[in-house]
Amino acid sequence: MSDAAPPSRRAVLTGAAAAMVAGRARADDTLITQVQPWSRNLGDPVAAAPYGLPTPHEFDVVRRTVDWLTADAYSSVSFTPIHALDGTITPQGCAFERHHSGAIDLRKEDYRLMVMGDVARPLVFTYADLERFPRDTRVAFCECAANSGMEWRGAQLNGAQYSHGMIHNMEYTGVPLRLLLEEAGYDTSRRWVYVEGADAASNGRSIPIKKALDDVLVAFKANGEALRREHGYPVRLVVPGFEGNLWIKWLRRIEVRDTPVHSREETSKYTDTLADGISRQFTFAMDAKSVITAPSPQAPVRHGDGPLVISGLAWSGRGAITRVDVTLDGGQNWKVARLAAPPAPMALCRFYLDVAWDGAEMLLQSRAIDDTGYVQPTKAQLHAARGMNSTYHNNGIQTWLMRADGSVENVEVS
């Protein structure tokens, strides 16, 4: 089985397994034998909701929080329900949020963006100004550096939403930051920009100007429409492949500098303390990572043996995913998963493995490989390299124990 040649379903369904999945004429099934109310009566009129929400039947597919994780809900995080999604796009409405002093209400009319510091012409842009610059559209994932952080010292959160849900993937439209820096006449000898938001926490971060000039967007649309308030309306920074903390929401200020600021968010936070007590700083690019989203603790298997779809997400902040391997036995044997589409750089990639489940217990893992040749490590490999003190930047392989009854648990394997 290779990602170039999707597995044959016929092969999957050979023998006894086929009878498990094939539909059957259910003679006693009144849903088939009798005309049902929804086939007799009118449904909702057009535009019953000018802007629609999910059906109430999907009420459980929402952002969730973990009460004990943060001191209050204003500097906190919610998690994307990745266990219940498929494909690659994350709808804004259920995309995880992280903010440090609450999601502020800022109107387009009140929006201002300063570009200053070591520039020939300090400038202030209105929202309408930004709309006059050439713009780009691209898909990018945003992953919080703390995603899977609670897993560093062992399996803790029983669900992919909690262990890996600080990530979303949207199509952004905005102005390349490069154009605004050029407009201001940035000093080309300078090596950093400092970016901050209009919220009280401001969340200031230093970014290498090389990245700022490359692919960073000053974005005003996500998945085609305006950013939601909790995602930085009206303007946020999009920093493809880099940790989510740099993706400044309610973007207010860009300062061209020769040195990083060493702000709170890049010293006491968002650094990785190693075994010797020295901390890694400026760990910008999110290394290749993957997770099986179903089956997973919140998405148990409710059918018996036979055909089973294993599905998950893979991503890399350093390029495009080239391959995803899946194991059913905790790493003894690996199979190459099928990728849903040619992977794009710094965007989520959906993978599938179609298996004939024998009904026995499984240890499910996935392993991502990107176009730099980097292979997603085990947690043991990460621990050996970085010790046990880290919280951020855990891209270790995740293990789910799937039992014979189809239930799934977050476990640690040595």
Added chain:
Amino acid sequence: MSDAAPPSRRAVLTGAAAAMVAGRARADDTLITQVQPWSRNLGDPVAAAPYGLPTPHEFDVVRRTVDWLTADAYSSVSFTPIHALDGTITPQGCAFERHHSGAIDLRKEDYRLMVMGDVARPLVFTYADLERFPRDTRVAFCECAANSGMEWRGAQLNGAQYSHGMIHNMEYTGVPLRLLLEEAGYDTSRRWVYVEGADAASNGRSIPIKKALDDVLVAFKANGEALRREHGYPVRLVVPGFEGNLWIKWLRRIEVRDTPVHSREETSKYTDTLADGISRQFTFAMDAKSVITAPSPQAPVRHGDGPLVISGLAWSGRGAITRVDVTLDGGQNWKVARLAAPPAPMALCRFYLDVAWDGAEMLLQSRAIDDTGYVQPTKAQLHAARGMNSTYHNNGIQTWLMRADGSVENVEVS
């Protein structure tokens, strides 16, 4: 200027135009000189809405209807606000709807799909059965055959939302219909399938089995999450490139046949009566088409001359867009627009043209070309070929008159 080499913004901003767009330090701008409330106070807590909606400041970016277009709201249509969107993905919440007897409420537990007719094994699938088949994920546009139909006899609807908004573009996940037909053992000598929905209107349509075996999906996710009720929850058909009427919502039945059914929806409706009174039937693939979404009547230009971003959408039901041309003078001179990303087949493509507007009146048009070599025709060319009796399948070039004051009107050019 070519689509391979994006236009230089420097070139666009040369001279007087530059001063128009560049931000300025506004000494009297209290939004800059004074700390504002949103920078002093907390915003909304995390997960203020477990499933979020757009900010109220964007209250006007919604589906809209046209009261006089249909007899009632149960067999009617709403329009996507394409004039206010950017990028290519359409959020489900503002994606146009068309249904013939209302959007029904159908639970996954009550869902059944019959595959019958000329098959070895008539089958009934539950939703859970479908989840066990290998699945695909892809982006596709869905355009109602009637999109722009009111424009056939002249400019009528003053806004891109109304003239071209019966279209949306989402990432779908589902089971290839081919797999279900194979599971049932379809008679390979048969040439058609008949598909219908569980709503009262049922909206039955005949589809060539060649297409059914090619790329049609029995889809349960759109943009990663469950289909919304108005988009066919829990299961709809996705028929890439083909007219939207075939994209059966609340999919109930698939019948393998040797002939088309000649149902209401493919005889008295969704056919094109030509000048000689004979009607074209089974005009499945939507020909290449494009529209400038901004500036447009609902998205007038509120700034003076100088840098102006012209943006729009292009698509083809026969393949991928290869080029989009834009004219500012009603077709006398054409420029090649910049495409936001490598176009995918049967998916919306976003184009941009960055111009230095001289402040004078313009006649804006766009023209799409696809990888079959097909060039989007003028309305005059379509009229010459098909007469004036058509309503469906109008893919003629659209003209916007943009006045010196920035207002925009839907006009006809000869």
